Amino acid sequence: MAITISQHRIDGAPFRPSPNHGSAFAAGLPDAIIVHFTGGASAESSVSWLVNPQSKASAHVVIGRDGSIVQLVPFDTVAWHAGASSHGGRTGYNRFSIGIELDNPGRLKRTEGGDYVASFGRKYPPDMVIAATHRNERVESYWLAYTEPQLESAFALCSALCQHYPIHEILGHEEIAPGRKDDPGPAFPLDAMRYRLINRGRDEDTGFRRKPSGDIDPGAPAITQGFVTASLLNFRAEPRPTADPVAPPLPRGTLVDVLDQKAGWHQVRVNGKIGWLKSEYVKTA
Ligand SMILES: [Zn+2]
Known part of the structure; x- marks a missing residue:
């Protein structure tokens, strides 16, 4: 658009x-x-x-x-x-x-019954609600x-x-x-x-900048950009479901720079942090 x-x-x-x-x-x-x-x-x-x-x-x-x-x-x-x-x-x-x-x-309030309610009284379904600090x-x-x-x-x-x-x-x-x-x-x-x-x-370089370790430099330009489509998506250090988180889960709509892809995972950068997201929950341009 x-x-x-x-x-x-x-x-x-x-x-x-x-x-x-x-x-x-x-x-x-x-x-x-x-x-x-x-x-x-x-x-x-x-x-x-x-x-x-x-x-x-x-x-x-x-x-x-x-x-x-x-x-x-x-x-x-x-x-x-x-x-x-x-x-x-x-x-x-x-x-x-x-x-x-x-x-x-x-900001929504969570009632004892598990509803999420706005200040003006409307309830919203849990799958549209994000818990975040x-x-x-x-x-x-x-x-x-x-x-x-x-x-x-x-x-x-x-x-x-x-x-x-x-x-x-x-x-x-x-x-x-x-x-x-x-x-x-x-x-x-x-x-x-x-x-x-x-x-x-301000990025002046083109192409990926690899550090000697083989990791992508945090300033590397992205292949493309994408959005998180899950309501909260785990952001992991490695492309494995059991890998440690690199940051709190990302809310739906978070814009990410896609750096790499492999076997059902996207490597992305968000706010300078690099990690992996399940590809099915990342919509790319
Ligand atoms: Zn305002």
Whole structure:
């Protein structure tokens, strides 16, 4: 999927203008993308709220669980999505960043009966739920998986934005307002997206770089990219079901660099870590 942008709007995407915006960005901006979840029940309900003057909040776009994108504010205009925020010496991220909202209910509670329930009362089936530890926390909690179409749209949009604007930061709301915000949460492959869109452009070599040990260098360029399709996929040190994990299991939708394949296993890199995934749960481009 490729997304194109003309006159600060996504070509072909519905535009539902929100009054909740500031003036035009200053010269050389936006240079950052902030990823959010809506915390709402549906993309439509979130769009309705963000175009309502009473909400005093918006983002530039909302991405639904079917991957569809609705734009609310043109990309040359400050939208009100970040609130009080700071990172790397800058404060007030609205004036630097494009805000992307993904339809997702946010943190779920597990009831004694084993149901997973959103703050607004809806129950979600266990096979859509990820148990993971938030980057700002120490204890595991429950999150609704993002859908593959939704992650593909988010990735395609961020890729187009990086080509169109001088983007050098892709951050979660949870990283610019820690303690106050927990979106997009551990179900969103933020580190993988950042690695792929911001850092990878710095790779200068082509072809695999093998270390003397025969291992692939952590900076080796990938053959291709893929997504994890299982709700949680073991990430192992060797291509064997009993091998040790190299990192916690990867949530559905995690973007991986595929480095090698053999006998039903894909060797992949995620956030600089290299290990093996069962091939049947990796969808490659
Ligand atoms: Zn947010």
